[in-house]
Amino acid sequence: MVSSKSPEMQSAVAPAAPVKRQVDQPFAPEQTSGLASYPPPDQWDDWVEYEPRAWPEKREHHYMLVPTTCFNCESACGLMAYVDRETLQVRKLEGNPFHPGSRGRNCAKGPATLTQINDPDRILYPMKRVGPRGSGQWERVSWDDALDAIAAQIRSALTEGRPNEVMYHVGRPGEDGYMERVLQSWGIDGHNSHTNICSSGGRTGYAFWMGIDRPSPDYANAKFILLVSAHLESGHYFNPHAQRIIEAKTKGAKIAVIDPRLSNTASMSDYWLPASPGTEAALLLGMANVLIQEELFDREFVRRWTNWEDYLQTLHPEQEVSFDAFVAELKREYAKYTPEFVEKECGVPASMIVEIAHEIARAGSALSTHTWRAASAGHLGGWAVPRTLFFLNVLTGSIGTEGGTAPNVWDKFVPRPFAEPSKQKVWNEVSWPKEYPLAHHEMSFLLPHFLKEGRGKLAMYFTRVYNPVWTNPDGFVWMDALRDESKIGMHAALTPTWSESSWLADYVLPMGVGAERHDTHSYETHAAKWIALRQPVVRIAMERLGKKVDFTYQANPGEVWEEDEFWIELSWRIDPDGSLGIRKYYESPYRPGEKVTIDEYYQWIFENSIPGLPEAAAAEGLTPLAYMRKYGTFEIQKQAMRQFDDPIPDEELADAKIDQESQVVWSPSAKPHSPEITPMPGGVAGPDGRPVGVMVDGQPCRGWPTPSGKLEFFSRTLYEWGWPEYAIPTYIDSHVAPKVLDRAAGEMTLLPNYRIPTLIHTRSGNAKWLNEISHSNPLWLHPADATRIGVKTGDLARVETEIGYFVDKVWVTEGLRPGVVACSHHLGRWRLEDTRAGDGWSSAKVSIQENDPGVFLMRQSRGVRPFNSSDPDSKKIWWSDAGVHQNLTFPVQPDPISGAHAWHQRVRVVKASPDDQYGDIMVDTNRSMEAFRRWLKMSRPAPGPGNMRRPMWLLRPYKPDPVAFQIDGPTGR
Numbered sequence: 008m009v010s011s012k013s014p015e016m017q018s019a020v021a022p023a024a025p026v027k028r029q030v031d032q033p034f035a036p037e038q039t040s041g042l043a044s045y046p047p048p049d050q051w052d053d054w055v056e057y058e059p060r061a062w063p064e065k066r067e068h069h070y071m072l073v074p075t076t077c078f079n080c081e082s083a084c085g086l087m088a089y090v091d092r093e094t095l096q097v098r099k100l101e102g103n104p105f106h107p108g109s110r111g112r113n114c115a116k117g118p119a120t121l122t123q124i125n126d127p128d129r130i131l132y133p134m135k136r137v138g139p140r141g142s143g144q145w146e147r148v149s150w151d152d153a154l155d156a157i158a159a160q161i162r163s164a165l166t167e168g169r170p171n172e173v174m175y176h177v178g179r180p181g182e183d184g185y186m187e188r189v190l191q192s193w194g195i196d197g198h199n200s201h202t203n204i205c206s207s208g209g210r211t212g213y214a215f216w217m218g219i220d221r222p223s224p225d226y227a228n229a230k231f232i233l234l235v236s237a238h239l240e241s242g243h244y245f246n247p248h249a250q251r252i253i254e255a256k257t258k259g260a261k262i263a264v265i266d267p268r269l270s271n272t273a274s275m276s277d278y279w280l281p282a283s284p285g286t287e288a289a290l291l292l293g294m295a296n297v298l299i300q301e302e303l304f305d306r307e308f309v310r311r312w313t314n315w316e317d318y319l320q321t322l323h324p325e326q327e328v329s330f331d332a333f334v335a336e337l338k339r340e341y342a343k344y345t346p347e348f349v350e351k352e353c354g355v356p357a358s359m360i361v362e363i364a365h366e367i368a369r370a371g372s373a374l375s376t377h378t379w380r381a382a383s384a385g386h387l388g389g390w391a392v393p394r395t396l397f398f399l400n401v402l403t404g405s406i407g408t409e410g411g412t413a414p415n416v417w418d419k420f421v422p423r424p425f426a427e428p429s430k431q432k433v434w435n436e437v438s439w440p441k442e443y444p445l446a447h448h449e450m451s452f453l454l455p456h457f458l459k460e461g462r463g464k465l466a467m468y469f470t471r472v473y474n475p476v477w478t479n480p481d482g483f484v485w486m487d488a489l490r491d492e493s494k495i496g497m498h499a500a501l502t503p504t505w506s507e508s509s510w511l512a513d514y515v516l517p518m519g520v521g522a523e524r525h526d527t528h529s530y531e532t533h534a535a536k537w538i539a540l541r542q543p544v545v546r547i548a549m550e551r552l553g554k555k556v557d558f559t560y561q562a563n564p565g566e567v568w569e570e571d572e573f574w575i576e577l578s579w580r581i582d583p584d585g586s587l588g589i590r591k592y593y594e595s596p597y598r599p600g601e602k603v604t605i606d607e608y609y610q611w612i613f614e615n616s617i618p619g620l621p622e623a624a625a626a627e628g629l630t631p632l633a634y635m636r637k638y639g640t641f642e643i644q645k646q647a648m649r650q651f652d653d654p655i656p657d658e659e660l661a662d663a664k665i666d667q668e669s670q671v672v673w674s675p676s677a678k679p680h681s682p683e684i685t686p687m688p689g690g691v692a693g694p695d696g697r698p699v700g701v702m703v704d705g706q707p708c709r710g711w712p713t714p715s716g717k718l719e720f721f722s723r724t725l726y727e728w729g730w731p732e733y734a735i736p737t738y739i740d741s742h743v744a745p746k747v748l749d750r751a752a753g754e755m756t757l758l759p760n761y762r763i764p765t766l767i768h769t770r771s772g773n774a775k776w777l778n779e780i781s782h783s784n785p786l787w788l789h790p791a792d793a794t795r796i797g798v799k800t801g802d803l804a805r806v807e808t809e810i811g812y813f814v815d816k817v818w819v820t821e822g823l824r825p826g827v828v829a830c831s832h833h834l835g836r837w838r839l840e841d842t843r844a845g846d847g848w849s850s851a852k853v854s855i856q857e858n859d860p861g862v863f864l865m866r867q868s869r870g871v872r873p874f875n876s877s878d879p880d881s882k883k884i885w886w887s888d889a890g891v892h893q894n895l896t897f898p899v900q901p902d903p904i905s906g907a908h909a910w911h912q913r914v915r916v917v918k919a920s921p922d923d924q925y926g927d928i929m930v931d932t933n934r935s936m937e938a939f940r941r942w943l944k945m946s947r948p949a950p951g952p953g954n955m956r957r958p959m960w961l962l963r964p965y966k967p968d969p970v971a972f973q974i975d976g977p978t979g980r
């Protein structure tokens with residue numbers, strides 16, 4: 008059985024509660040989410056509730072209600088902090104009904120922010136290492152001392168011509184645009200991210216189609232929803248998306264979920280399609296083929312909006328350039344993906360594929376699709392999954408339509424700050440090596456391997472909300488690099504919590520959780536554009552009470568600070584006299600020559616950069632800053648549909664020229680558009696100015712930010728940059744596809760990268776409520792495999808990877824395909840010592856032994872147990888499991904195109920040996936370096952056409968100046 012629409016499945020689909028709020032109703036501050044229980048804004052300064060524990064005595068609590076946003080996943084849902092007016096303690100966090108994305112609702116992780124604020128194990132003061140790195144010897148230092156030491160280190164690197172020795176490596180940024188300004192003001196190409204172990208595969212597949220790397224489905228109005236991931240429980244953007252998927256379901260939409268594992272999302276769907284891992288793209292092309300062969304696709308949309316002419320002229324020059332000829336070729340290209348072939352390949356019945364294809368055709372322009380992580384982050388060639396998924400949107404014309412799938416930039420707004428620095432003129436080859444010219448993000452998880460190879464070194468390394476030792480594959484190589492002071496001169500960990508990586512830092516700098524810091528952000532949660540302000544709620548409450556606060560650490564617990572103010576202070580100290588040209592970006596736009604305050608920074612943005620906000624604020628008699636501080640959020644506009652069809656504005660057409668071959672419209676006088684904000688072809692300036700649109704049927708239209716201005720069925724970029732075999736949407740053999748595995752030898756596919764809805768990678772280690780709910784990551788195993796291996800639920804099994812093994816307990820379940828094992832990546836936190844090394848709620852104490860050179864055994868000496876602290880609950884811990892840290896046993900597996908780590912593992916699962924203990928990890932780093940070199944060899948390095956490191960039109964975070972794109976351009980050192 009590989010596919011299910013069984014009676015059991017159908018009965019599992021419980022009718023969801025009706026949603027009263029009209030989704031297309033304009034959002035306004037006076038409106039709540041339709042529930043009547045939110046306190047009205049006119050009482051937010053003194054909201055009264057009774058103390059429940061004093062009942063029946065009616066003891067009043069007087070609260071100041073301060074909105075902020077959640078930082079426990081990337082959705083940035085609205086939160087409302089209830090700050091006690093007397094004690095200034097946050098007593099609870101609930102939803103903010105004014106937030107357009109979350110509409111007053113949160114998942115378990117939102118309110119659990121309270122437990123992160125009150126965690127007795129949290130870091131309260133800046134700490135400096137005093138013994139050898141990793142020895143666990145620390146002393147408390149002042150913020151001034153830490154800032155001066157770090158500023159001196161950076162200043163030396165900049166003044167000595169080593170700009171690329173400064174690197175900022177972020178896990179969850181939680182902000183839009185702030186750090187871009189900081190790093191570009193320093194003139195460095197020093198941004199590094201976690202994205203290549205997360206969403207690069209997904210982004211790449213979308214970017215090759217539309218030049219924009221994320222989808223924004225209008226789930227609420229969809230007729231059919233096709234998901235390749237667990238979106239109801241853990242997808243991007245979890246809570247805002249989940250509530251809209253359910254909304255569509257209550258209106259009759261059908262849901263299909265492709266996932267080898269029966270996730271909660273799959274259990275709520277109409278069709279669960281557990282395709283063999285690595286065959287998802289074949290399954291999607293099977294559906295596409297039904298639409299193509301039966302001519303159920305939107306001919307007019309495909310004709311107008313794909314670059315089929317270029318495809319014919321380049322790959323089929325013998326053909327006449329007509330749409331009929333293209334359709335004939337299309338039928339020939341995809342004819343091999345018959346339902347029968349796909350059934351054989353994927354294990355999904357042919358009839359089911361045809362049935363779903365027909366459902367998709369019926370949904371037409373109301374097809375919402377989404378994938379993020381999951382298969383796209385699992386496989387060699389994983390980026391082909393979003394590419395083939397979006398192909399279904401292209402075929403049905405369901406792009407930018409009601410109920411369809413839009414590019415995310417239509418539903419996202421990034422405000423511009425004051426005094427924007429120019430782009431850096433250097434290229435960092437450690438993060439953007441020549442081998443990966445098309446990688447969507449930095450080759451972050453290869454950093455220690457590159458350092459080991461001698462490709463560079465770092466004078467200053469920041470980690471922020473990032474735990475690379477734990478989160479990346481091949482963590483022992485990370486530990487090695489982080490310990491080596493000749494490779495990393497100074498490491499500052501900006502973090503709310505102790506972690507496996509902050510243990511290896513020189514400075515540990517405590518930063519606030521979601522209710523203790525400033526950020527702005529905007530995400531594509533639905534068909535509208537909004538912006539939200541995260542703010543330090545106690546500071547705001549104090550200011551409302553008339554107390555003066557200069558820096559956020561004066562209001563937060565201990566001296567917990569926030570990054571925004573930290574970077575201002577640090578930048579000022581790097582360039583105190585302005586001679587490096589940095590200081591000017593940190594001078595107030597309101598008080599020339601003086602240091603900007605955090606209020607002024609956001610005041611300027613809200614006054615100058617958010618359309619409609621000043622007017623909305625004025626209507627309430629507020630300044631824009633006061634409005635945002637009061638409501639925490641502002642809806643900018645509802646999504647306009649089919650924006651690619653919009654005419655090019657007259658002012659841009661005035662002096663425009665049409666490139667006769669490509670039909671792209673160029674304007675010599677057009678101002679640069681940000682491809683993150685306004686779709687436009689290519690976005691790359693040329694001798695004729697800038698592209699501003701494309702001619703379609705003789706009409707100038709806005710088009711897409713691709714070289715052709717159209718949706719690129721044919722990718723000239725892939726064709727010309729060494730990958731002609733992938734020039735059109737296709738199916739790429741995964742490293743764990745069924746045909747690759749030796750099933751007779753017991754080989755299986757491990758799915759190690761799925762989320763559970765109650766944990767947050769490493770950041771929930773300090774959330775006691777969440778750890779009480781979820782503290783195990785057993786190995787999911789199908790009964791047939793359990794029988795073959797000879798284990799039952801609770802038994803220990805050893806999972807052997809290419810570089811080692813881990814030992815976990817087994818959970819036997821029919822909820823996944825035979826031949827597949829699964830283990831959630833959230834668990835398995837560990838610490839080397841009892842204190843200051845990890846949270847008591849979540850981590851096991853371990854020892855690490857090097858048995859042979861480069862061969863390590865990590866063993867748990869004890870799991871979680873009760874501990875003494877200021878929180879009486881810490882003595883009541885009833886669980887002992889901390890889970891198993893599987894990532895340590897994975898080699899790096901970079902996809903040669905997207906650069907994404909292919910998380911899925913080719914493993915053997917065997918019964919544990921008598922010597923094995925729960926949680927054992929064995930890793931041979933010699934073998935992991937061999938795996939690194941083998942995957943590196945798959946790459947096809949730059950330069951590409953024009954002697955370029957990378958195509959200029961492709962998105963790149965912190966995009967440098969064009970001069971740095973030349974292969975012989977400046978690299979910095």
Ligand code: SF4
Nearest residue numbers: 077080084114117246
């Ligand atoms: S989905 Fe949950 S964790 Fe994510 S931002 Fe919303 S409330 Fe927070």
